[in-house]
Every structure is written in C-alpha cells, then in structure tokens.
Amino acid sequence: MTLTRRRVLALTAGAAALPVLQLLPGQAFASPEDVEKQISEFAGGKEPQTGKISLNTPEIAENGNTVPVSIEVDSAMTGDDMVESVMILADGNPLPSVATFHFTALSGTAAATTRMRLAKTQNVIALARMADGSVYMDKKEVKVTIGGCGG
Numbered sequence: 001m002t003l004t005r006r007r008v009l010a011l012t013a014g015a016a017a018l019p020v021l022q023l024l025p026g027q028a029f030a031s032p033e034d035v036e037k038q039i040s041e042f043a044g045g046k047e048p049q050t051g052k053i054s055l056n057t058p059e060i061a062e063n064g065n066t067v068p069v070s071i072e073v074d075s076a077m078t079g080d081d082m083v084e085s086v087m088i089l090a091d092g093n094p095l096p097s098v099a100t101f102h103f104t105a106l107s108g109t110a111a112a113t114t115r116m117r118l119a120k121t122q123n124v125i126a127l128a129r130m131a132d133g134s135v136y137m138d139k140k141e142v143k144v145t146i147g148g149c150g151g
Contacts, residue, residue, distance in 0.1 A: 030091060030092070030093060030094060030095065030096040032091070034096055035089060035091045035096045035125070038087075038089060038096060038097060039089070039125070039127060039137075042085075042087050042127050042129060042135070043127065043129070043135040044129075044133065044135070046133065046134070046135050047135075048127060048135045048136060048137035049134065049135065049136050049137070050136065050137065050138070051136055052073055052074050052075065052128060052130075052136040053071060053072070053073045053074075053086070053126055053127070053128040053136045053137065053138045054071070054072050054073075054074075054138055055069070055070075055071055055088075055124065055125075055126040055138040055139070055140050056069070056070045056071070056072075057069050057124050057140045057142050058142065059140075059141075059142070059143065060142075060143045060145060061118060061142050061143065061144050061145065062145050064117060064118045064119065064120070064144040064146075065117050066115045066117070067115060067116050067117070067118050067142060067144075068113070068114075068115050069088060069098075069113070069114055069115070069116055069124060070111070070112065070113040070114075071086055071088065071101075071110075071111065071112055071113075071126045071128075071138075072109070072110070072111040073086065073110035073111070073128045073136070075109075075110050075130070077103070077105055077107060077108065077109065077110065078105060079131065080130065080131050080132035081130065081131070081132075082103070082104075082105060082130065082131040083103045083110035083128055083129070083130060083131075084102070084103065084129045084130065084131055085100055085101060085102045085103065085128075085129050086100070086101045086103070086110065086112065086126060086127065086128045086129075087099070087100045087101075087126070087127045087129075088100075088114075088116070088124065088125070088126050088127075089124070089125040089126075089127070090116065090118055090119075090122055090123075090124050090125075091122050091123045091124075091125065092118070092119055092120050092121070092122025092123070093117070093118065093119050093122070094119065098114075098116045098124075099112075099114055099116070110128070118142060118144050119144075120144055121141070121142065121143045121144050122141070122142065122144075123139050123140070123141050123142075124139070124140050124141075124142055125137065125138075125139045126138045126139075
C-alpha cells in the first residue's frame with residue numbers, strides 16, 4: 001500500500017477524532033421517571049393493581065443477552081374480563097420498553113413467552129390492561145451475572 005497525500009490526511013483526521021469520540025457520553029440508562037411515564041401512559045392514568053398477571057423470569061440470569069421471560073394473565077377472555085394488551089418493561093435498560101403483546105377473544109388465553117436483553121441487574125415489570133380499563137402489574141428483580149460474578 002502506497003501512502004498518498006489523501007490517505008495521510010484521512011489517517012491524520014481519524015487519529016485526531018479518536019480522543020474526541022472517547023469523551024462522548026457512554027451508554028445511558030432509562031431514568032425512573034421514564035419508566036413511571038411509560039407505566040402511566042399504558043395504564044391511562046390509573047394505578048396498577050397486583051394480581052391476575054404472573055411474570056416468570058429467572059432469579060439469576062447467567063447471560064444478560066438472552067433472558068427468558070413469560071407472562072400469563074388469569075382471564076376468561078370474554079367481556080370485561082378480556083385482556084387487551086400486556087407490556088413488558090426493564091427499568092435498567094437504555095430503552096425500558098421491551099415488548100407489547102395485543103390479545104383478542106380469538107387468542108384463547110393471554111400468555112406469551114419471549115427472550116430479552118438485560119443490560120444489568122434490574123427490575124422486569126409486566127403490565128396487563130383489561131377491557132374494563134383496569135390494569136394489573138407484576139414485578140421481578142433479575143440478577144445478571146457477568147463472568148460468574150454478580151453484576
């Protein structure tokens with residue numbers, strides 16, 4: 001490879017930009033206010049109650065890149081007892097909203113399973129909005145280990 005004037009200028013510009021890029025802010029995490037705002041928007045201003053929804057997560061996740069999570073809502077899926085949607089939040093991720101599932105009477109049951117990425121040890125929150133407007137919540141803390149050590 002021959003060094004032309006253009007390549008020398010490009011290498012010099014890249015080398016000069018590197019220290020500046022290291023001064024940029026790192027990964028930001030969601031603030032508690034962001035999480036509360038999303039909960040409030042999903043709940044339509046109502047206070048979430050406990051019960052009806054169950055969130056299943058591991059207590060300790062050895063790999064934060066693929067954490068299994070499942071939700072199930074105790075519902076007859078008819079009339080006012082029908083589940084309209086379920087939202088999963090992770091309060092320590094850069095964007096707290098992980099997934100939203102929508103259900104109809106044809107769904108039969110309000111249950112879903114997925115995997116998510118967790119940036120660190122944090123709370124996972126599941127919210128269920130019912131047809132009558134009521135909202136139910138379940139919360140679990142998931143400890144993410146890094147190389148076998150608590151994170």
